[in-house]
Amino acid sequence: MESDGDRCSGGSCNPDVVREKRLFKSRLSESLVQLACSHHYCAFPLNRNELCIWNTATAQPLRLSGHHYSISALSFGSKINPLLVCSASRERVIVWNLDECTRKVQEGLTPRGIVIGTLLGMVLHVRFNPDDQQVAVCAGNQIYMLSAKNEAILAELDGHLAPVTAAEFCTWEKSMLISVSEDRTFKVWDYSTGQLIYQSGVLTAFPLLSLLIDEENKQIITGCAEGQLWIFSLISDHNYRCVAHINLKKKQEKFYNKVWKSGQEIGEGQNTSKVCKTNNMRPEGSVETSLPVLLIEHCDFLVCFHNEENISSALNTSYFWIGSSTGLLIINLANFELEAFLSYKDYSDLSIWFAGSCALTRKAVNGKVLCLITSMFEDMIAVLEVNLTALVRTQQRDFLLCGNEDSLSVIARYSLLTNSPLCKVLKKNMKEPSNKTLGVKSTVKDQPLVFHNKIKSSGYTAAPQMTMFSPNNLKKKEMSKGKTRCKRKNKEYPLESSPPIKCEKEIFVTCKPTPIRCIQYSGDGEMLACGLADKTVLILNSSLTDTCNVFSGHDGAVNSVGWSHDKKWLVSASEDRTLRVWSVCNNEPALILGKEKFHKTVRFAQFYFIDSFILLCCGAEFHLLSFHLDTTKDDLKRYKQRSLCKLVQKFPMASTMEITSLSAVNDFYSYIVLTAGSNRALEVFDLNAGCSIAVIPEVHARSVHQICQNKGSSFSTQQPEAYNLFMTTAAGDGIKLWDLRTLRCERRFEGHSSHCYPCGIAVSPCGRFIASGSDDKCAYIYEMRSSTFLHKLGGHKESVINVTFSPSSPQFFRPVSAGPADDTHPSPVPTQGSPCRFLLQGLHLLCPVLPAVVQEDQLCQSTG
Secondary structure, three states: OEOOOOOOOOOOOOOOOEEEEEEEEOOOOOOOOEOEEEOOEEEEEEOOOEEEEEEOOOOEEEEEEOOOOOEEEEEEOOOOOOOEEEEEEOOEEEEEEHHHHHHHHHOOOOOOOEEEEEOOOOEEEEEEOOOOOEEEEEEOOEEEEEEOOOOOEEEEEEOOOOOEEEEEEOOOOOOEEEEEEOOOOEEEEEOOOOEEEEEOOOOOOOOEEEEEEEOOOOEEEEEEOOOEEEEEEOOHHHOOOEEEEEEHHHHHHHHHHHHHHOOOOOOOOOOHHHHHHHOOOOOOOOOOOOOOOOEEEEEOHHHHOOOOOOOOOOOOOOEEEEEOOOEEEEEEOOOOEEEEEEEHHHOOOOOOOOEEEEEEOOOOEOOEEEEEEEEOOOOEEEEEEEEHHHHHHHHOHHHHOOOOOOOOOOOOOOOOOOOOHHHHHHOOOOOOOOOOOOOOOOOOOOOOOOOOOOOOOOOOOOOOOOOOOOHHHHHHHHHHOOOOOOOOOOOOOOOOOOOOOEEEEEEEOOOOOOOEEEEEEOOOOOEEEEEEOOOEEEEEEOOOOOEEEEEEOOOOOEEEEEEOOOOOEEEEEEOOOOEEEEEOOOOOEEEEEOHHHOOOOEEEEEEEOOOOEEEEEEOOEEEEEEEEOOOOOOOOOOOOOOOEEEEEEEEEOOOOOOEEEEEEOOOOOOOEEEEEEOOOOEEEEEOOOOEEEEEEOOOOOOOEEEEEEOOOOOOOOOOHHHHHEEEEEEOOOOEEEEEOOOOEEEEEEOOOOOOOOOOOEEEOOOOOEEEEOEOOOOEEEEEOOOOOEEEEEOOOOOOEOOOEEOOOOOOEEEEEOOOOOOOOOOOOOOOOOOOOOOOOOEEEEEEOOOOOOOOHHHHHHOOO
């Protein structure tokens, strides 16, 4: 029995989001059955043993008889011509040719299918292989490989300890089949030989119910009966590592809170139950339900928003559906976040509020997908039409409108305000900027940084250009003045080069075990500064063949080092609550700020606004300092400091005990300063306005220990929008890629281990690669557009906690834990009293192993 017409007519049902296209009623419940959708066909059991194929194009059902027992599993073939469907029950497995069946019905004949298996037991899942020549039948604890053309068992896969609930074929690996079971494990098979390739451990306390193979990212996604998702890598050298573990309940609660706080979709006319539900507050008498993962399917999210100018971040991103008993969820596979949620209960005109089974069409037609669900408690089957575009629009309106003109930008686009903290100091030393858009400064006057009236205006009247960092202009400017010369042979950083993966050199920076707390390249790539736990700062040349200078004077471990834009000065902060500015050509500090200036340890310090200011964080606030450096000495007052420093303004971070990380751009004019606190939040400050302009709560599960911006270099040129990207990392929570314009996490990078130490990260000057340290004695390199790592670089004996890229050539340094245990370099021991007890003693210099320029497909093939 079936109902006629569409059922959406009023009430709280929004026809722009979901519409009930057809409702079928059966004599028996069809819950907990594998349903199937393909193109414009939906397949489901009706009246227990009757197969019903509903064609959405003609709105006519095709009923096929051939089973005597209840149909428990259905699946469509991969090919369209002919389109096959397999139905399975306890007593037989049948393959139907829909074209032949339709023709026979039109001729008044009874259609018949091909019986390919009999008496296999209770079948929970069936699946065609990619060429539709074989069918995997999951019956009990076994998987039977059957021929799709005749009754023949080609192989039996036996190894699971409980009923097999799902199986999928790997399309890029011949004869590979992956299965999940109620025994809470997944297995990888070679079904042509019946050999077990890999067996996972027990993942959860609940049965695994669903499985999906993501061909684009070469991953498998599996879900259990308690709303947990696991993603594993299928790349050959990754050994089926776990990429991510997602708790759907927590994601749902976080999504509800975000929608409620932003005021989206909590408007007039909603009933109390919906408001409570959206606010993560259940009304009195409601029951908390579980979130079983009944279905995992690809989502055509990209197609729906391909023509939207504001949805730039949706490109190059995979999405997938999660079908549960209470509704449908859309998960972003790049950042593992919930993008939208459709709750059946929110729409009163839907006949089914709790689903026992679910199926979805993979491809969207005009932005709409078909969803087939069966009722968990009643004898009903419903065909729903979900408008994906409308669903996401209603719940992610803040995301859709993020591309307006008022969005944030790292590159300064407006002139300084008259009351800006930056203008208070600069207005006497700079020409008044015009109202034109501010550009990025590509060159600076190569002279000591002093505030004379002769200093030129620094590019405020220049409009943003694609060549914001022009290496040719930079070299001509510097070489014509006879100043610092770049010794690099290459004029530009090779944007298409492979990442550095070959170890070129390894050195020991000290004769005894000493942690390296921080490292940073100079802007020309000629020098490398290392801050050590033994209170010193080392300056090395880029080839690691000579120590250019050693700065000593701090009374505590050095927390951070930062180069000036003109490469002549170095600022360092220490545990001794002091800050020092050093001249590269002099062993004595040019400026010392003592303990009387800071009530807590200075965790981070850097030059800012093209060497116009110094930024430092101390406690729950960061300071903006103006300074004047003078290294001349008076013989009568030789110990008197001639350099000056003045506090411009303090900026407190809200609701935090301590700022754990700070980042700002110094290579071009930018008003944006990013801070992260012990409250796990990230706050964005606009120093032109002199205030906080945005807060992102719960950035990571733990406090962020590093913010890494995509700053480029003087030797590379990127799109202006690329500089709005930045990364954050926290112990045990991977790396997140953020876009300042949307304030959204656009991608997550998992794979390295960072549970014991705060492992550092770095982005390459070309903006294509991210390097990360790791607890497992390796360094990892990720490609910006992929969540899985490209290279795993071993050879270390202890944890790698710092990495940095050379700004001028494809090289990066990674401080390593320890060298050989001999008389010259004894084995390191943990240092006591240090807040970061990582063991480091040496440096590794890495260079590319591939040619300087390679194609992207060649780069992917060379991963290891």
